[in-house]
Amino acid sequence: MEQLSFTQVKKLAEQGDIHAQTALGIRYLEGSGTEQNPELSFRWFKQAAEQGNVEAQFFLGAGYMEGIGTEKNPVLALLWFQKAAEQGDAAAQRNLGFCYMQGNGTEKSMVRAFFWFKKAAEQGNATAQYNLALCYLQGNGTKKSPTLAFQWFQKAANQDHVRAACHLGFCYMQGDGTEKNPSLAFRYFKQSAEQGYAQAQRSLGLCYMESIGTEKNPSLAFLWFQKAADQGDDQAQANLGICYMAGLGTEKNTALAFLWFKKAAEQGHAIAQYNLGICYMEELGTAKNSLEAERWLRKAAEQGYMKAQAKLEAINQTLQPFGLPSSF
Structure with a gap:
């Protein structure tokens, strides 16, 4: 079908060729050889799917799930993914796993999610392999098995699945x-x-900072912390603040340290909240502000961070030189 022109594919589709109908749906979906038209794409997928074409059934399920060319309908999405999955389509099996995992169009069932992730994973679907590994790692829908989790992470990572490689x-x-x-x-x-x-x-930044599996390189550690922090990773933001405060891999800059501690603290990172409180207390990168210092120290303390709890206790002792109870 790929070698045929849009006009040729359309003619075959109108003559009832289900493979051409599916191909025409894809052409309309992608705007290949014609203008994009999600509604016509959906119509042709539906026509082919109702005749049993597995690829069209998958696309029809995706259309209902994402509201492409039709209104969103998770129940019908599940139905068509199920039909394609039962014909052995790995992508549909993977998506069916997500439906059961998230409760889209059906009740949540990690047992069924695991079943379908496994079906798709065994056919080599990298995303399913990753999610199957998570099931084994966390004991969702099956017994915990770190060994099997490792094996499936490895299979997915070897297909360049980004999250699997990290795990x-x-x-x-x-x-x-x-x-x-x-x-x-x-x-x-x-x-x-x-x-x-x-x-x-x-x-990776931590590896470079702590010489884990590589030589210590604070400059590269700083670089990778920066990349992650720019994407909103709170731990990386807190680490970047420490780099700027201590001059690790970069020049000392208390103003930038304060900025990154604040970004991480606002996301709820306890150590960053503590460090932000210290910045306000000791006038590091910002004006001194005892009220803000205590507010952030208290946030960290409420999360169980012991240094913050100790600092607050010390502040209270300083304010009560005669040992009066805090409720006095």
Whole structure:
């Protein structure tokens, strides 16, 4: 069908060729050889799907799920994904797993989600392999098995699945499901980080800062923390604040340290909240503000951060030189 012109495909579709009907749906969906037309795309997918074409059934399910060419209808999306999945379509099996995992168009069922992720994973679908690994890692829909989680993360990572590569790095770093191997942890964090995954970028920064699987390099640590922080990763933002405060991998800059502590603190990062409180208390990168200092220290303390709790206690003792109770 790819070699045929739009006009030729359309003629075959109108003559009842279900493969041409599916191909025509794709042409309208992508705007290939014609203007994009989601409604006509949906119409042709529906015609082919009702005649049993598995690819059209998948696209029809996606149309109902995303509201492409029709109104959103998760129940009908589930129905068509089910039809395609039962014919062995790996992408439909994967999507059916998501439907059961998230409760889209049906009740949540991690047992069924696991079943369909496994079906798709065994056919080589990388996203399904990753989600199957998470099921084994967390014991969702099946018994926990770090070893099987590792194996499926590895299969997905070897297909360049970004999140799987990052998780594989954690497996090697922590010895989950395999022996500890810092060098391989570094390798997989790097693989994922270079594809833009923030959690891997932050972890790669940590490897460079702590010489995990590679030589210590604070400058590269700073660079990768920056990349992850720019994507909103709160831990990376907190780490970047420490780099600026201590001059690790960059010049000291208390104003920028304050800025990054504040970004992380506003996302609820307890250590950043503590550090932000200290900045306000000791006039580091900002004007002194005792009320803001206490507010942020209290936020960190409420999350159980012991340094913040101790600092607040010390402040209270300073304010009560005669040992009067705080409720006095």
